[in-house]
Amino acid sequence: MSQYEVQNFAVIGAGNMGSGIAQKIATEGFPVLLVDLDDDKVENGLQTIRTLLEQGVERKIFRPQQAEAILGRIEGTSDWQRLADVDMVIEAVFEDLDVKRLVFQRLSDVTRADCILATNTSSFFVREVAEVTPNPERVLGLHYFFHPAKNRLVEVIAHDGTDPAAYAAAWAAQEALGKTPIDSADAPGFVVNRYFVPWLNEAVRLLEEGVADIATIDWAAKKAFDIGMGPFELMNVTGVPIAMHAATTLGHQLHPFYLPAARLQEQVNVHQVNWDLSGDADQSKYDQIADRLLGVVFYIAAQLVDEGVSTVEDSDIGARVGLRWSQGPFQLINQVGAARARLLAEAITTRWELPLPKLLADAGDAGIPIHLVALGDRPPLKSVWINRPDAMNALNPAVTDQLASALDMALAEAEHGVVLGGSGKAFIAGADIKFFVDHLRADTFAQIQEFTERGQQLLGRIGAATQPVVARVQGLALGGGAETALACDWIVASPKASLGFPETGIGIYPGLGGTQRLPRRIGLPLAKYLVYSGQILGARQAQQIGLVDEVVPFGDLDAACATAAQRGKAPARSAPVTCAHADWQPLWDFFEQYSVDQILSGEADPCGVTVLEKAVKKMGHKSYNALKQAERLFDEGAALQLDAALKLELRDLAEVFAHADALEGLSALIEGRRPSFQSPALT
Ligand SMILES: NC(=O)c1ccc[n+]([C@@H]2O[C@H](COP(=O)([O-])OP(=O)(O)OC[C@H]3O[C@@H](n4cnc5c(N)ncnc54)[C@H](O)[C@@H]3O)[C@@H](O)[C@H]2O)c1
Known part of the structure; x- marks a missing residue:
């Protein structure tokens, strides 16, 4: 400790x-x-x-x-x-x-x-x-x-x-x-302000040079960076003098390039008012403005990496989380293309007699690699970290592929095991729903099938590895996130962790082992309860039923993961046949006894037990089709070896995604509304 x-x-x-x-x-x-x-x-x-x-x-x-x-x-x-x-x-x-x-x-x-x-x-x-x-x-x-x-x-x-x-x-x-x-690093402006303040300052330089007026510059900046407020409006909100002071400090610590534009000083010292944002944008000026603002950000972001102040990934996270840009500087560099990004940055460095950062000078046609998954060390374990906190570390094909190669490397190098974690608030909040919706709308289901197959292969590698893999669940682990944790040998959670399987509420079923590994860990009845109701469990509740191995304070997570790895690989799990905790017995008995149809038709009587009544009510809001398919997978899979059982989830995938409830449920989630599922045809 x-x-x-x-x-x-x-x-x-x-x-x-x-x-x-x-x-x-x-x-x-x-x-x-x-x-x-x-x-x-x-x-x-x-x-x-x-x-x-x-x-x-x-x-x-x-x-x-x-x-x-x-x-x-x-x-x-x-x-x-x-x-x-x-x-x-x-x-x-x-x-x-x-x-x-x-x-x-x-x-x-x-x-x-x-x-x-x-x-x-x-x-x-x-x-x-x-x-x-x-x-x-x-x-x-x-x-x-x-x-x-x-x-x-x-x-x-x-x-x-x-x-x-x-x-x-x-x-x-x-x-x-x-x-x-x-x-x-302990460096002037740290990471985000080092490029954000000069970005504001460059906007004022554009005004000062007569390139465009304020309304035009704000409009062009919003368009180029896909943001809600332009630099002048932002300065009005956060304080024009603060921008000037920050630029002054950076200028003194670093280089005259960072010093406040004369027009910014005049606004603070002479006019002492906010910027006048009125007027219409002159759209013909877009390229000139966007190129300058992008050039400044590209130069500084690359310079920060050259100096070892920040990494490519952290700089991007800083912009997306701290400034709410939809893309970070390096994503923007890759979007415009490295060659053009270099030209834009060079226009800035030439003017100010600054050297072009090596990272940009050396960038090839493929752009600058951005690692969504980081391979590292959390001694004595190797670590594999999903580093997409602004997207709650959601799984998409790029993340899954990078996760697979990072995991392979970590397992090859590890002597004591691997810890798998995520940065920010979530461990993994699930699969990228937009990916599913885009492919359903484009009628390219094959991509969803392939993504799921690769996901299953990835999780299968964890079980097949000789080294133990420990899931360090510090926050949300939903859907594919909870399934990833289940595939690990041990699950160590913080008190703030929460785990759940919300798929049936969005018209699908858990396809990365949720219908097979979950019952083998906590028993078939409780697995059915969690998947049918979508109930999200806190870490302590999850621990009661064996879904989580250990719950420790945040500060002790790494040490607890190392201790868990010392126990070696987890033995193959066969579903427990009795309930692990007395508080859960009513749920166990209910879901052991009744089928989805019996529950939804009212034949199964919750007998006034609140937790059962709640579960039944929740099931009423789920997709009947998804519930029935999940039930089939649970019941068929229970009689099979894990490997064969997992294949059932792939076998039925096309069927569940082809049903109208899938597109409805997934779209509703993105649109923030309640889904309207097809009703069960119960007698
Ligand atoms: N405002 C921002 O956007 C922002 C962002 C990041 C960091 N910061 C930094 O945060 C710090 C605080 O900024 P702020 O905007 O909250 O300032 P502020 O003026 O609103 O608050 C400062 C507070 O500190 C108190 N204080 C002063 N001397 C003290 C002392 N010796 N002991 C106890 N309290 C004392 C003051 O009474 C005041 O309540 C600064 O270092 C600032 O650079 C500010």
């Missing part, structure tokens, strides 16, 4: 960022102290949170009791002695180095030696803050994005002296808070 275990938090500074960070921590169920200079300032921060929560209740995001519980977990104080028992402190005071340093000196005195100290600075080096403390090894950066209760991105920054164990614990704590962490 790590010496740094994070179960509670404190936030210093109850301003815009601090209050939002505290709100998020409490929303995720953790206690947090909110600290400021005096009680009035603390009260201001608490009031900001109360107002936001009230709005959340009005908009039905929270129930009143939830909002109250969230507030109950936040304690405001100006008494620093209260920090003596805190596991992690996040500092969000004014962006003033002297103030931050004083805060860190004081924190060193009042906190425990194993308390992690994080700064949310946006413009200083983390080391500049850490160096004034007697124990810089527990200091690191956590750079959040506004609004921190809503924006999931956080950059995690180690300075040269940060203890890797403190870094790992801080990272795990962010995951526990539902954040999407990306790694950044």
